[in-house]
Amino acid sequence: MIEDIRALARELLEKGAVECVIGYEVGPTGRVRPAFVYEPGEVERLIFDGRCDQNLVTYLTRRNKPRKKGEEVPTTAVVVKPCDARSLRVLLNEHQVQRDKVYIIGVACPGMQNADGTPELRCTRCDQRVPLLYDALCGEPPEVPTVRDAYEDVQQIEALPLEERLAYWLGELDRCIRCYACRQACPTCFCSVCEAERDDSLWVGIADRIPEKAFFHIIRAFHQAGRCTECNACEAVCPMGIPLSLINRKIAKDVAQMMGGYRAGESDEPTPLVTMLTGEEAIDEIH
């Protein structure tokens, strides 16, 4: 599979079909990190294995503008796993990325692994091994497990009494240091001026206290409603180990339940939160 990716990257760069290939490489400390390859001679840097868990689609929105005034938007090739492909579909639906400016190198995903070799939790819940959209597919599709996500982790929190839930979340969110790594790593968090960093603090104050921190995380999660593909990039980069995916997954679960089984990135429809009602009049919480 690595050879396929390298050969494809070399061909694309030599032809001039793309300006840059975004993939994975091993950094100087031995950890896998994103790689930006501009020269055909450098494609040997690229790797792909169970450690490549970053979502590279994040970088596409930043590349979706001309280098200089009057120039065209550069074309980029990007290595995407099935979860990343769903993020990319969300960005395409929202016109944040131009389809003809991105070459999608899909990889048949073996599932990502933790440092100790055990499968990542999110990969044990995933039933996609081949990306939903790609220009070229590398690797042989592994056997598809038939498990569908049951949201057991979310249900555990839901089963707690109300006061314990509040205490749990205040405790978890109090660890936040407002470094915004979650926001930066998130492919669907692409506002050029973040509401949480406005000079006038219109909604979210910049203080490092519980209400502001909780406000920031709730709002950030809510803005991803129907758009979060549960790629787990936010939680993976959190230096304080806050279980952010529990908030995102709760919203994803409710969106699917209330809005006709909608799952982000699996169709050409944008998030149901910005569209008109289409037969979901049965949203039951209205009195």
Add this chain to the structure above:
Amino acid sequence: MSGDGFEPRIVAFLCNWCSYAGADTAGVSRLELPPNILPVRVMCSGRVSAEMVLKALLSGADGVLVLGCHIGDCHYGSGNHRTVKRIPLLRRLMTYMGIEPDRLRLDWVSGAEAGRFAKITTEFVEAVRALGPLSLPLREEL
């Protein structure tokens, strides 16, 4: 007045075209309305974002009421279609985070429904009164 003296503070987001007019009609008709409601006029219930609701709760409100035009009557065509999806989703998220869902209510009041406005506000104030004050850390300072 309740025995312990707790009077809930309710922030009500009223849409300019239906619910604010409905509140006005209720006032002109001299209906009895609870004094706990702090009305905020918005151009459309679709304008009421999750930020607004959370900010109200964190700034000292014990409950938030969102009132808009009935589905199909929106002045802008489909503004309330977004509200009807957003607010129930936020209600569920609030509950997940440990705040009672009954502190947030979405309903529809047209410009002529003065009685309905009085009924909904009274009901909601009583529901929040039963829940007691919302206690969140540092909320008054935000």
